[in-house]
Amino acid sequence: MRNTMKFSILIVVVIVSVTVFIVECIQQSLSDDVVEEKGDQEKAEEFAEKMKPKIEERLHEEDIHNFIKTITFKKNVSISPMGYVTVDGYINNEPDKYHFSASLIYKSNEIGSMSHSPDLSDRFENWDDFDPQVKEDFLNSLSEKEREQYLKDIGEKE
Numbered sequence: 001m002r003n004t005m006k007f008s009i010l011i012v013v014v015i016v017s018v019t020v021f022i023v024e025c026i027q028q029s030l031s032d033d034v035v036e037e038k039g040d041q042e043k044a045e046e047f048a049e050k051m052k053p054k055i056e057e058r059l060h061e062e063d064i065h066n067f068i069k070t071i072t073f074k075k076n077v078s079i080s081p082m083g084y085v086t087v088d089g090y091i092n093n094e095p096d097k098y099h100f101s102a103s104l105i106y107k108s109n110e111i112g113s114m115s116h117s118p119d120l121s122d123r124f125e126n127w128d129d130f131d132p133q134v135k136e137d138f139l140n141s142l143s144e145k146e147r148e149q150y151l152k153d154i155g156e157k158e
Contacts, residue, residue, distance in 0.1 A: 065154040
C-alpha cells in the first residue's frame with residue numbers, strides 16, 4: 001500500500017512537472033513571436049525612413065506642373081501580408097484631398113507601386129497626351145471655383 005502511494009505521488013509530480021514545462025515553453029514561444037513582430041515593425045520603419053527621399057523624388061518626377069510645395073509622411077508604417085512596407089502621406093498640407101500611398105519592396109530597396117488620390121492624380125495629368133476636348137470636358141465637369149483652383153495648380157492661371 002505504501003509503495004502504491006509513493007508511486008501515485010511520483011506520477012502526480014511527473015505530470016505536474018511536464019505540464020509546467022509545456023506551459024513555460026508555450027509562454028516563451030509567444031514572447032519570442034512578439035519580439036520578432038516588434039523587430040519586423042522596427043525594421044519596416046527604418047526602411048521606410050531610408051526610402052522617403054526616393055518617394056519624394058518619384059512624386060516630383062510625376063509633378064510635371066510643379067504643383068508640390070510640401071510633402072508630409074504619416075507616422076504609421078504598415079507591413080502588408082505580401083511583405084510590402086506601405087508608407088502613406090499627403091501633399092501641400094491637404095491630407096484629405098492630396099494623399100498618396102507607396103508600397104516599398106524591402107529586399108530590392110525599390111518602390112513597388114504608388115497610388116494617388118484622384119485629385120492628386122489630376123494635378124499630375126499631362127494634357128498634351130489628350131485631345132484638347134478631353135481637357136475641356138474635364139474642366140467643364142468642375143465648379144467654377146474648382147476650375148480656377150485647378151488651373152492655378154497646374155500653372156495655367158495666376
